[in-house]
Amino acid sequence: MSAALQRALGAAGPGPAPAPALVLGPARSGRSALLFRAALGGPRALFLAPRALQRLPGARRGESDPRGLQRIQFLYPPSLRELLRLLASLHQSLPGPPALLLLDGLEQYLAGCPGPQAAARLSALLVDTASYFTGRLGADPQGSPTCCQLIASMQVSGETEVEDYLCILQRYFPAQCWLCPDSAAALGQEDCGGDRMFRARLSQPGAADQEWKLGFGLDGEMRVSPVPWGRAEDPGAASDTDRAAGVEK
Amino acid sequence: MEATLPAVAEELLKEIKKAFQETSHVPDDLLLALKFVFGSSAVAALDLVDQHSVTRIVSPSGRAMYQVLGSSGKLYTCYASCHFCTCPAFAFSVLRKNDSLVCKHILAMYLSQATGACQELSVSDQQLASILLAEEEEEGPGTVC
Numbered sequence: 001m002s003a004a005l006q007r008a009l010g011a012a013g014p015g016p017a018p019a020p021a022l023v024l025g026p027a028r029s030g031r032s033a034l035l036f037r038a039a040l041g042g043p044r045a046l047f048l049a050p051r052a053l054q055r056l057p058g059a060r061r062g063e064s065d066p067r068g069l070q071r072i073q074f075l076y077p078p079s080l081r082e083l084l085r086l087l088a089s090l091h092q093s094l095p096g097p098p099a100l101l102l103l104d105g106l107e108q109y110l111a112g113c114p115g116p117q118a119a120a121r122l123s124a125l126l127v128d129t130a131s132y133f134t135g136r137l138g139a140d141p142q143g144s145p146t147c148c149q150l151i152a153s154m155q156v157s158g159e160t161e162v163e164d165y166l167c168i169l170q171r172y173f174p175a176q177c178w179l180c181p182d183s184a185a186a187l188g189q190e191d192c193g194g195d196r197m198f199r200a201r202l203s204q205p206g207a208a209d210q211e212w213k214l215g216f217g218l219d220g221e222m223r224v225s226p227v228p229w230g231r232a233e234d235p236g237a238a239s240d241t242d243r244a245a246g247v248e249k
Numbered sequence: 250m251e252a253t254l255p256a257v258a259e260e261l262l263k264e265i266k267k268a269f270q271e272t273s274h275v276p277d278d279l280l281l282a283l284k285f286v287f288g289s290s291a292v293a294a295l296d297l298v299d300q301h302s303v304t305r306i307v308s309p310s311g312r313a314m315y316q317v318l319g320s321s322g323k324l325y326t327c328y329a330s331c332h333f334c335t336c337p338a339f340a341f342s343v344l345r346k347n348d349s350l351v352c353k354h355i356l357a358m359y360l361s362q363a364t365g366a367c368q369e370l371s372v373s374d375q376q377l378a379s380i381l382l383a384e385e386e387e388e389g390p391g392t393v394c
Contacts, residue, residue, distance in 0.1 A: 084382055091311070116344045116345060117340040120333055120344055128314070128381075131331070171332070
């Protein structure tokens with residue numbers, strides 16, 4: 001699964017070889033914040049979104065890390081057509097290969113897809129672009145081959161047509177990180193100090209699921225903590241909140 | 250980050266490559282296994298390989314992809330790193346109905362790689378970008394570059 005995403009969530013140690021990952025969740029559940037945190041944590045990153053970010057997601061208002069930001073290149077293709085053109089020509093236009101390819105707002109680009117094959121093409125082109133960058137990256141300082149990791153975020157709310165493309169997306173993004181409101185916090189069973197609380201569950205082939213808690217303070221900052229052993233929510237016993245958030249397991 | 254097939258399919262392609270490297274042909278038992286694993290696409294894919302229908306296209310940047318000349322004379326684009334083909338069968342049998350693992354063009358690409366039957370074509374970075382975005386092509390060879 002995506003090592004960069006795991007790093008963003010605070011997991012330590014090497015995981016299985018990184019697979020393309022999809023971060024899914026309802027509105028304002030921290031998708032952009034997670035992608036941004038992954039970008040800040042790694043070496044060179046390319047961050048794509050349909051619109052310019054108004055502020056740094058998940059960061060305390062007014063705070064920024066200049067060195068971290070310098071490692072991120074932001075590009076904003078406004079439409080599906082522009083995104084496809086950009087991806088297809090990145091081998092010409094980018095001077096050096098990034099180690100992270102991040103796409104925020106995938107649902108907005110999918111809304112421009114006329115059918116399943118177009119959704120597959122977009123996903124495949126993302127994977128192919130990351131794969132090309134992997135070929136261009138050398139070994140890391142320890143001598144292990146470096147991968148360009150691909151992470152995309154998609155808003156799901158259980159209502160829109162683009163969510164019919166989920167099974168197609170899952171072909172190209174074997175790893176998925178589902179975000180949903182934390183039911184224990186919502187029911188007042190835990191003291192979360194006024195933060196909005198979410199759970200992030202990472203599923204990837206070849207590894208056990210992992211879970212984290214995400215808290216968003218009024219200052220906008222995202223705080224991540226691992227879920228204590230034995231307290232992970234059983235996916236089979238999805239709460240009403242999970243269902244409303246469109247989580248499917 | 251290579252495209253992933255089920256383990257049995259991966260193993261089979263490796264065995265085909267090995268057998269071809271040692272004997273310059275693919276033994277009958279492996280051909281039978283191919284038909285078992287990939288179904289009706291297998292025979293059609295083998296025909297495409299025999300006709301040298303698969304071309305690997307590469308540009309100075311090092312980025313590469315494949316084009317396959319279909320039996321109807323149409324040119325289809327396949328990506329190198331994951332399963333995608335511009336043909337209607339990919340959209341229908343693979344994506345929509347989930348009947349097949351891959352279409353015959355993708356299988357022909359794998360088999361051509363295993364048997365060294367790919368043609369090679371160098372194009373400019375700009376041309377590669379266009380081909381990556383190409384929809385199904387009406388024209389056959391001679392109009393690629």
